[in-house]
Amino acid sequence: MTECRQRFVSPVWIGFLLNLAFESSRIFIPLLTVDIGGTVMDVGLVGAANGLAFFAAAFVFGRQADIFGRLRFVRIGLGLSALAFLSQLVAFNVTALLVVRTFVGFAMGITTGALLVFAYENRGGVGKFSSFGALGLIGGSVVSAIIKEYNLLFILSFLSSAVAFFLSLRLEEYNKYQKAPVSRYFPVIWRNRAVYLPFFLRQLGASAIWIIFPLFLRELGADKFWIAMVVTANYAGQAVLMGVVERFTGRGLFRLGLILSGVVFLLYTVTAHVYHVLPVQVLLSGAWSLLYIEALVLLLRSGEEKGTATGILVASTNLCMALGPFLGGLLSSLWGFHAPMFAAAALSFAGLWWAPRQGRACNVKAL
Numbered sequence: 001m002t003e004c005r006q007r008f009v010s011p012v013w014i015g016f017l018l019n020l021a022f023e024s025s026r027i028f029i030p031l032l033t034v035d036i037g038g039t040v041m042d043v044g045l046v047g048a049a050n051g052l053a054f055f056a057a058a059f060v061f062g063r064q065a066d067i068f069g070r071l072r073f074v075r076i077g078l079g080l081s082a083l084a085f086l087s088q089l090v091a092f093n094v095t096a097l098l099v100v101r102t103f104v105g106f107a108m109g110i111t112t113g114a115l116l117v118f119a120y121e122n123r124g125g126v127g128k129f130s131s132f133g134a135l136g137l138i139g140g141s142v143v144s145a146i147i148k149e150y151n152l153l154f155i156l157s158f159l160s161s162a163v164a165f166f167l168s169l170r171l172e173e174y175n176k177y178q179k180a181p182v183s184r185y186f187p188v189i190w191r192n193r194a195v196y197l198p199f200f201l202r203q204l205g206a207s208a209i210w211i212i213f214p215l216f217l218r219e220l221g222a223d224k225f226w227i228a229m230v231v232t233a234n235y236a237g238q239a240v241l242m243g244v245v246e247r248f249t250g251r252g253l254f255r256l257g258l259i260l261s262g263v264v265f266l267l268y269t270v271t272a273h274v275y276h277v278l279p280v281q282v283l284l285s286g287a288w289s290l291l292y293i294e295a296l297v298l299l300l301r302s303g304e305e306k307g308t309a310t311g312i313l314v315a316s317t318n319l320c321m322a323l324g325p326f327l328g329g330l331l332s333s334l335w336g337f338h339a340p341m342f343a344a345a346a347l348s349f350a351g352l353w354w355a356p357r358q359g360r361a362c363n364v365k366a367l
Contacts, residue, residue, distance in 0.1 A: 011119040011171065012132040017164035018078065018115070019133045021157040022108065023140025025085055027231060028224065029101065030214045032150055038094040040212065044329020047211040049098050050105035051321025057109025058318055062311010063185065070118035071171055077111020078165035084108075085157035109318060113311040118171075120300055120310075130293060134238035141235060145228030188308050195254070195298050198351030200316045202261050202291065205344025207324020208331065209265065216337040222274040233278050237285025245293045254298070255355045257291030262348035269338045298356070 030043045038046070057077075065073050084104040091097035119129040147153055189196060209216075217227045245253070264284045271277050299309040331339035 011115060011122060012129050014074070014078070014164045014167055014171075015115060015119065015129055016132045016136040016139075017160045017167070018081070018108075018111070019136030020139045020143075021081065021085055021136075021160035021164070023137045023231075023235075024143055024153045024160070025088060025104065025157040027141055027144045027228060028148075028150060028153070028214065029097075030211060031218075031224070032091075033094060033097060034215070036091075036093055036097065038097075040215070040333050041329045042094050043215070044211055044325040044327075046094070046098050046101050047207075047325030047329075048322045050101040051207065051318045051323070051325065053102045053105035054109040054112075054318030055105075055315045055322055057106045058113050058311050059109075059185075059315035061110045062113040062314065063305075063308045065114040065117065065311065066305055066308050070114045070121070071168070073114040074111050074118060074171075075165065075168045077107055077109070077114065078161055078168055080107035080110065082158050082162040082165055085154060085161055088154040088157070089151055105318065105321075109314070113314040116296075116314070117300075117310050120296075128243055130242040130289075130296075131239050134235045134242060137235040138232050138239060141228045141232040145225045145232070148224045185308065185312070188305055189312060192299055192309060192312075194354055194356040195295050196312065196316055198254075198258055198355040199291065199295050199313065200320060201347040201351040202258055202344075203317050203320035204324050204327070205265065205340070205347035206261070207320045208328030208340040209268070209324075209344050211325035211328045212332045212337055212340060215332075216268075217274055217277065219337065220271065220274045220277070226274050230274065230277050230281055233281035234285045234288075237282050238289055241286055241289040242293055245289045253290045254294040255352060257287050257289075257294065258348050258351050258355060260287035261291065262345040263287075265341050265345040265348065268341045 029046065033043045033046050034040075061073050061077075081104070084100065084107040087100045087103060088097075091100050116129065143156060144153055147156070214227050217230055222230065260283060264280055264287055267280045267283070268277070271280065295313060296310070299313060327343070328340040331343060
């Protein structure tokens with residue numbers, strides 16, 4: 001019976017719905033912030049609050065998923081996410097928006113890492129799960145392009161995450177977990193530092209760009225439809241490539257993801273029209289697929305504390321979502337939208353110094 005239930009409700013569909021909910025709410029948040037009276041700096045602060053809450057929850061609850069099991073936190077996070085997305089309907093000013101986006105980040109942080117490890121342990125890979133997640137992001141961006149109205153998108157996010165919560169009730173834990181007596185964050189971080197640090201630097205720069213990206217595209221002449229389509233082009237590439245990348249693992253591909261990321265961020269600075277951004281987005285999808293999948297493979301095969309290792313990666317990503325928007329808002333306020341892009345490229349290339357490479361001693365175990 002358990003096997004039938006698991007086959008009927010795959011974790012990848014829950015990941016799809018969660019990403020659909022996330023993207024439906026996220027994509028126009030910078031525009032909403034400005035529309036309700038916020039400044040470019042306020043855009044950065046709202047993004048920072050969301051990312052900081054996501055970071056804190058992912059860091060703490062990733063370890064708890066190792067101790068008490070994955071599904072408990074998948075379900076708690078999904079239930080809270082549904083409430084958090086619904087609460088966005090009362091964001092009538094910048095302060096209220098900051099509070100509810102903090103709630104969204106906290107709820108997402110509880111479930112994201114636990115769901116990823118659950119899918120890995122019960123399905124044997126992260127490529128398919130990540131591909132379906134990208135499809136969810138595509139769905140969110142396409143729906144955003146069609147609907148455009150903020151409150152309707154928030155309701156869609158609530159419904160999507162609520163369905164994901166009820167589907168999660170049909171899942172059961174395959175692997176028995178062992179209760180760990182103490183937290184071991186530092187050994188996990190130290191063992192995998194060659195993955196965490198370059199990944200953090202790249203994501204810090206990327207987050208500085210994404211918070212002002214809709215405003216940058218609007219400056220290039222894009223309306224809400226084309227803003228959503230540009231984002232969709234990136235996600236479409238991810239949906240195709242992530243399942244493929246997992247078959248070709250290696251440290252060199254992780255480094256290639258860093259290099260391509262830096263190139264993409266520089267290319268943004270020479271685009272003169274929204275149509276020019278579309279082919280760059282395809283290259284971005286390749287860069288992210290290489291970097292993200294290779295990071296997950298290195299971490300999930302480096303030790304037994306999969307929830308902790310993955311939770312730290314998710315947490316570091318969302319610490320960047322806290323720091324990056326502030327950086328992006330500040331740099332854009334001082335020197336325009338190209339400034340975060342140059343900074344992001346520099347950070348991506350800097351990450352190559354620490355990234356794992358063939359022929360060099362590294363605490364990340366070889367595949």
